[in-house]
Amino acid sequence: MRLPVIQYTGTEGVLDLGWGHPDPTLLPVEAWAASTSEAVPAAGWTALTYGYAAGPGQLLEWLTVHIGAIDGRAPEPAELFVTAGASQGLELVSSVLTRPGDVVLVDSPTYHLALRILADRGVELRAAPTDEQGIDPAATARLVGDLRAEGRRVPMLYAVATFNNPSGASMPMPRRRELIRALEGVTIVEDDTYRELAYEGPVPASLWSLASAGVVRLGSFSKTVAPGLRLGYLTADAAFVRRLASRGYVDSGGCVNHTSAMVLAHFATTGRYEAHVSVLRDAYRRRRDTLVTALRSAAPGVEFAVPGGGWFLWLRVPDAASLARRALERGVGLSTGERFHVGGGGGHHLRASFSMYSPADLEEAAHRFAQALPPPP
Amino acid sequence: MRLPVIQYTGTEGVLDLGWGHPDPTLLPVEAWAASTSEAVPAAGWTALTYGYAAGPGQLLEWLTVHIGAIDGRAPEPAELFVTAGASQGLELVSSVLTRPGDVVLVDSPTYHLALRILADRGVELRAAPTDEQGIDPAATARLVGDLRAEGRRVPMLYAVATFNNPSGASMPMPRRRELIRALEGVTIVEDDTYRELAYEGPVPASLWSLASAGVVRLGSFSKTVAPGLRLGYLTADAAFVRRLASRGYVDSGGCVNHTSAMVLAHFATTGRYEAHVSVLRDAYRRRRDTLVTALRSAAPGVEFAVPGGGWFLWLRVPDAASLARRALERGVGLSTGERFHVGGGGGHHLRASFSMYSPADLEEAAHRFAQALPPPP
Numbered sequence: 001m002r003l004p005v006i007q008y009t010g011t012e013g014v015l016d017l018g019w020g021h022p023d024p025t026l027l028p029v030e031a032w033a034a035s036t037s038e039a040v041p042a043a044g045w046t047a048l049t050y051g052y053a054a055g056p057g058q059l060l061e062w063l064t065v066h067i068g069a070i071d072g073r074a075p076e077p078a079e080l081f082v083t084a085g086a087s088q089g090l091e092l093v094s095s096v097l098t099r100p101g102d103v104v105l106v107d108s109p110t111y112h113l114a115l116r117i118l119a120d121r122g123v124e125l126r127a128a129p130t131d132e133q134g135i136d137p138a139a140t141a142r143l144v145g146d147l148r149a150e151g152r153r154v155p156m157l158y159a160v161a162t163f164n165n166p167s168g169a170s171m172p173m174p175r176r177r178e179l180i181r182a183l184e185g186v187t188i189v190e191d192d193t194y195r196e197l198a199y200e201g202p203v204p205a206s207l208w209s210l211a212s213a214g215v216v217r218l219g220s221f222s223k224t225v226a227p228g229l230r231l232g233y234l235t236a237d238a239a240f241v242r243r244l245a246s247r248g249y250v251d252s253g254g255c256v257n258h259t260s261a262m263v264l265a266h267f268a269t270t271g272r273y274e275a276h277v278s279v280l281r282d283a284y285r286r287r288r289d290t291l292v293t294a295l296r297s298a299a300p301g302v303e304f305a306v307p308g309g310g311w312f313l314w315l316r317v318p319d320a321a322s323l324a325r326r327a328l329e330r331g332v333g334l335s336t337g338e339r340f341h342v343g344g345g346g347g348h349h350l351r352a353s354f355s356m357y358s359p360a361d362l363e364e365a366a367h368r369f370a371q372a373l374p375p376p377p
Numbered sequence: 378m379r380l381p382v383i384q385y386t387g388t389e390g391v392l393d394l395g396w397g398h399p400d401p402t403l404l405p406v407e408a409w410a411a412s413t414s415e416a417v418p419a420a421g422w423t424a425l426t427y428g429y430a431a432g433p434g435q436l437l438e439w440l441t442v443h444i445g446a447i448d449g450r451a452p453e454p455a456e457l458f459v460t461a462g463a464s465q466g467l468e469l470v471s472s473v474l475t476r477p478g479d480v481v482l483v484d485s486p487t488y489h490l491a492l493r494i495l496a497d498r499g500v501e502l503r504a505a506p507t508d509e510q511g512i513d514p515a516a517t518a519r520l521v522g523d524l525r526a527e528g529r530r531v532p533m534l535y536a537v538a539t540f541n542n543p544s545g546a547s548m549p550m551p552r553r554r555e556l557i558r559a560l561e562g563v564t565i566v567e568d569d570t571y572r573e574l575a576y577e578g579p580v581p582a583s584l585w586s587l588a589s590a591g592v593v594r595l596g597s598f599s600k601t602v603a604p605g606l607r608l609g610y611l612t613a614d615a616a617f618v619r620r621l622a623s624r625g626y627v628d629s630g631g632c633v634n635h636t637s638a639m640v641l642a643h644f645a646t647t648g649r650y651e652a653h654v655s656v657l658r659d660a661y662r663r664r665r666d667t668l669v670t671a672l673r674s675a676a677p678g679v680e681f682a683v684p685g686g687g688w689f690l691w692l693r694v695p696d697a698a699s700l701a702r703r704a705l706e707r708g709v710g711l712s713t714g715e716r717f718h719v720g721g722g723g724g725h726h727l728r729a730s731f732s733m734y735s736p737a738d739l740e741e742a743a744h745r746f747a748q749a750l751p752p753p754p
Binding site for chain 2 (some may be wrong): 052
């Protein structure tokens, strides 16, 4: 009997750029083990008993300072809640905000597995109208008005506004302010997973940091430390955090991932977090640059924007589905664009992740992909 | 700024038997730190990346053998799913089984915070009819029939059948078989948190082990290892496990607590689990015996059954609410019985937990409690 240990085990001979997983060599194995063997004995039994619902104070204190450094403003401790990863955060937040039959708006394209999490709520998913800057605030406000006029509840909008998965695009600052103003009464759930994987200069302030209320921002340690930890955080107004902390299962079990949160606080306050993220930024920047250069050289007819952060290139192609099939036959995996859309779209895009492979593998993948392209007409 | 770290911080001068928390001195601080510093480097990056949805193979393999040793039968690996604690397990299972407006049945008395988790689902909670052996199968089947005749959905029943929290009672074996037979079409969610904290001889086989399908059994490492880990497991039929594994947020994040599950597998397969649970059994048995003896001596008029396992004495008293108030004034905390009931009841019971304090503190608590009793008429 040999059971699986991890989620993705790969296919022999395939360089799978379809998966947004970290490069195994970039996971902080020794640093995490060392942090645990220091932090747990130092904290003693407080590391192992039921944790404070919103997360252990050490982690909340560090997050207030850290978020102040990477975003538009620092949260108060009462505006923070430690989650078991951004996906669990979205599950929890959408449980609180929605009821079956509600309409939930999403950006397009957007993180495809978020669509599945939201669908589990029994809600109807609708794409918010977009233009080249992302979600169109005025058109979206009109859609909300129309839906409400039909008697529908529209409690939330989900968006990956910064280094979007899959497109890599970030909503410009003026558009962020317009969106917040336009959507009063709709809670914006902002998936802010990629903020710290930024490869050039400043990152736009989060929607959360620009609004006084009505935005819940989901952060994660999956990309910056390790996804197996199932650890993240969110920022929201203090009243919303209190609603989360008073959920039955949080009240019963305390912090949803207390021991790991205690270790993360130690990993962070000993400087390991900053050092590790700095290594990641350099490594993923190099991977991005390698794949960009290799694709421009091998497949000059394929258009894409160079993302300022995150893990993905969003390739514009004539026929995504058939090209993905041909690419797979040549040993390179890609995600087809329609998975990232609600209600159609994406037929001319492929998502290529540069996170899981070495620069040499990425060059080989670009080469195989180019061979799968149809000959120029 | 000094933020809370843990859930329960206590009240100066109060011996609080109202909380079902572990004794801090019985948490395996050094053994957990050592297990992490061994397991994470040994497993390398597989300990830190996205885990297999149902849990890492090492832990599933150990659980098949371990559950075979402590329960009526061993599960197949496909019948196992690793959770982020029994409370998260109940949140997840009830999300899959129920819709707002459904009726969910519960045993009486029952774990009070489970009632809050279920209430978050927007369901109506109803007490299943009980007699001195626990849930009455025939009467419950009639209630289900009546509710369905009214057009209500009754998808699940929640019960703590073994070492019940709060009563300490276990449903007798024949009653278990009758209940399974009587409730076809209603999924029994069996909270089996206390099975391994058994202080005398064999423990009745779980409802899950007696049924071919239709029972989900929630297990936990909160009582046997540490609650801060937020780690547990459930056993169910393989089709139900597949439904859980295909939830959006499990599909997105993989195993809901992968790294801790990897460490737990190492903690278990190196023999630390068995050794630790053996220490716990002796320690909690002694605490139970101390509180039983002290109460019989100091408060002979207060009746209770001696539980064969778990953490609680269920004290029969004339007026629970006023006695709890007087006891608190004398420095001993107790939980009033009405919190463990749906739709009334419990006014003549107090729950006293012997888990959090030393034998000496438990003797002092019994003494204070006796002083709070009204004088005999």
